[in-house]
Amino acid sequence: MASSSPEKGYALLEALNLEVHYGGIAAVKGVSFAVEEGELVCLIGANGAGKTSTLKALARMIPSSGEIHYRKERLDRQPSHLLIGKGMALVPEGRGIFARLTVAENLAMGAYHRNDKDGIAADLAHVYTLLPRLKERAEQVAGTLSGGEQQMLAIGRALMGRPQLLLLDEPSMGLAPLMVEKVFEVIRAVAAEGVTIFLVEQNARLALQTCSRGYVMESGRITLADTSDKLLADPRVRAAYLGE
Amino acid sequence: MDIFLQQIINGLTTGSVYAIVALGYTMVYGVIQLINFAHGEVVMIGAMVAFTVIMAIVGAGAPLPPIVIVLAGVLAAIPVCMTVGFLLERVAYRPLRHAPRLAPLITAIGMSIILQQLALLIWGRDPRAFPQIMENTSFSLGGAAISSVQIAIILMSIALMAVLTWFVYRTKFGIAMRATAENVSVAGLMGIDANRVIAGTFIIAAGLAAVAGVMYGTYYGIAHYTMGFILGLKAFSAAVLGGIGNLAGAMLGGILLGLVEALGTGYISEFTDLCKWPVVGAEGMLMERCAADGHVVLFGSNYQDVFAFLVLIMVLVFRPSGLLGERVSERA
Numbered sequence: 001m002a003s004s005s006p007e008k009g010y011a012l013l014e015a016l017n018l019e020v021h022y023g024g025i026a027a028v029k030g031v032s033f034a035v036e037e038g039e040l041v042c043l044i045g046a047n048g049a050g051k052t053s054t055l056k057a058l059a060r061m062i063p064s065s066g067e068i069h070y071r072k073e074r075l076d077r078q079p080s081h082l083l084i085g086k087g088m089a090l091v092p093e094g095r096g097i098f099a100r101l102t103v104a105e106n107l108a109m110g111a112y113h114r115n116d117k118d119g120i121a122a123d124l125a126h127v128y129t130l131l132p133r134l135k136e137r138a139e140q141v142a143g144t145l146s147g148g149e150q151q152m153l154a155i156g157r158a159l160m161g162r163p164q165l166l167l168l169d170e171p172s173m174g175l176a177p178l179m180v181e182k183v184f185e186v187i188r189a190v191a192a193e194g195v196t197i198f199l200v201e202q203n204a205r206l207a208l209q210t211c212s213r214g215y216v217m218e219s220g221r222i223t224l225a226d227t228s229d230k231l232l233a234d235p236r237v238r239a240a241y242l243g244e
Numbered sequence: 245m246d247i248f249l250q251q252i253i254n255g256l257t258t259g260s261v262y263a264i265v266a267l268g269y270t271m272v273y274g275v276i277q278l279i280n281f282a283h284g285e286v287v288m289i290g291a292m293v294a295f296t297v298i299m300a301i302v303g304a305g306a307p308l309p310p311i312v313i314v315l316a317g318v319l320a321a322i323p324v325c326m327t328v329g330f331l332l333e334r335v336a337y338r339p340l341r342h343a344p345r346l347a348p349l350i351t352a353i354g355m356s357i358i359l360q361q362l363a364l365l366i367w368g369r370d371p372r373a374f375p376q377i378m379e380n381t382s383f384s385l386g387g388a389a390i391s392s393v394q395i396a397i398i399l400m401s402i403a404l405m406a407v408l409t410w411f412v413y414r415t416k417f418g419i420a421m422r423a424t425a426e427n428v429s430v431a432g433l434m435g436i437d438a439n440r441v442i443a444g445t446f447i448i449a450a451g452l453a454a455v456a457g458v459m460y461g462t463y464y465g466i467a468h469y470t471m472g473f474i475l476g477l478k479a480f481s482a483a484v485l486g487g488i489g490n491l492a493g494a495m496l497g498g499i500l501l502g503l504v505e506a507l508g509t510g511y512i513s514e515f516t517d518l519c520k521w522p523v524v525g526a527e528g529m530l531m532e533r534c535a536a537d538g539h540v541v542l543f544g545s546n547y548q549d550v551f552a553f554l555v556l557i558m559v560l561v562f563r564p565s566g567l568l569g570e571r572v573s574e575r576a
């Protein structure tokens with residue numbers, strides 16, 4: 001786990017001993033990890049491992065103990081709505097689009113905290129270039145989009161906040177293989193633009209093929225941390241997550 | 245006189261007031277799933293404040309045109325009601341945001357009683373006659389009469405509904421309100437501060453209530469510290485009829501309820517006149533009385549308030565989601 005410790009440089013995001021409890025039940029049991037600027041890092045694990053709880057804690061949507069550092073600022077006592085202004089966006093599990101709002105309104109909400117009209121217009125044009133389907137459906141109510149389009153909208157909406165760090169919670173969930181491939185193409189494109197990405201996935205193979213390194217989570221604990229190549233070759237990972 | 249047309253006109257008038265009050269219930273319900281039972285009292289406070297200001301101006305003998313005096317009343321009532329609405333949320337409801345739903349509901353009923361008692365202390369027990377400073381000209385309209393006050397109320401309500409719709413659908417804050425109503429925690433991820441949106445919703449609802457209070461007081465010519473109770477319940481019924489949480493539903497429900505109530509009141513004595521119906525077993529006794537009085541009315545127009553609650557019960561039994569509402573979600 002020490003092989004990719006954050007000491008080398010400033011970590012953009014660093015979690016120390018993060019714990020999440022639901023009532024008396026511990027879902028995340030003291031995990032530590034770091035993501036450095038420009039990285040594409042993934043967190044894989046089986047259903048119920050505590051991945052979503054970890055992301056929700058990072059985004060301050062649920063209470064947690066332990067420390068969260070972002071650009072050397074403590075986030076663990078901040079309210080959720082201030083994070084996007086600091087450059088951190090979460091695309092939640094299940095997409096969380098506003099189904100009754102139009103596609104354009106959803107995107108506008110992504111830029112809610114901003115007031116730079118020109119910058120917003122430029123980012124909107126950029127999102128529409130990256131995700132042309134959204135432009136075609138701009139005036140459509142978001143609830144009428146297909147699952148894949150909704151995932152694209154959720155990502156586009158997060159990009160409208162012009163984040164430096166993008167947290168993605170199972171973007172492949174419930175999508176047909178072809179659509180999963182498209183979504184991951186978008187994720188790679190966003191990463192190529194310099195956005196740091198922390199990707200949570202159950203689809204371990206795809207996630208590790210996309211990211212440069214990864215963490216493996218099991219019942220609330222991080223049990224492995226290494227480069228993607230090493231994890232893909234690790235017999236434990238192969239047995240448990242790659243179906244081999 | 246054409247009773248039907250007349251009752252339509254009267255129903256549109258009261259219905260537009262119900263619609264404006266119902267919007268307050270439905271907006272608050274939309275963002276925090278709370279029935280703000282104190283909303284009717286905010287309407288009452290609006291009427292009382294406007295009344296006080298109008299009386300003061302009239303008493304001082306200021307030579308102002310009546311419309312200006314009424315406007316001064318409205319302009320005084322709006323900020324007072326907005327403050328009350330803001331404080332209600334901040335003091336009474338916000339601490340209970342994550343409590344079981346029964347807690348804020350009971351608190352709302354408690355706040356309703358507290359506001360009523362405060363109004364009793366400030367304005368006293370006696371009903372106040374709303375000064376009839378406006379010349380209430382009547383125009384005849386196809387066998388019925390429509391007064392200038394009725395026209396003003398209907399036009400004012402339409403204007404308020406139009407502005408509110410524009411606000412909620414076209415402004416950034418309005419879209420944020422709808423986003424928050426749909427998913428508070430995801431709205432938070434967008435940088436939307438739920439507390440600000442919720443406070444804003446209460447303030448807007450209270451501002452509408454203030455205007456509704458003045459319209460209602462002007463129409464019936466009376467204001468009383470208990471007036472918000474029945475009015476609030478009726479507007480709540482209207483909101484449920486339209487589909488609680490749905491803006492267009494509140495407008496439609498308000499108007500429909502006003503019409504049902506007016507037509508019901510207009511025809512109830514006719515329909516419950518026993519002389520018109522063959523009543524088995526009591527023919528002899530009835531014949532005598534019908535010959536003497538012409539009518540034996542079972543329920544008179546004093547049963548006016550019954551219709552709103554009949555509508556409420558029918559909606560809850562047959563279509564709990566209301567006319568325009570979606571299936572009621574089980575969100576806790």
Ligand SMILES: Nc1ncnc2c1ncn2[C@@H]1O[C@H](COP(=O)(O)OP(=O)(O)O)[C@@H](O)[C@H]1O
Binds near residue numbers: 052
């Ligand atoms: N709101 C909740 N209340 C109680 N338990 C929860 C809640 N959310 C998640 N859990 C539990 O916490 C554990 C971790 O869940 P989650 O973080 O969603 O895992 P993952 O995203 O890896 O599938 C699971 O056992 C799950 O049942």
Ligand SMILES: [Mg+2]
Binds near residue numbers: 170
């Ligand atoms: Mg999950």
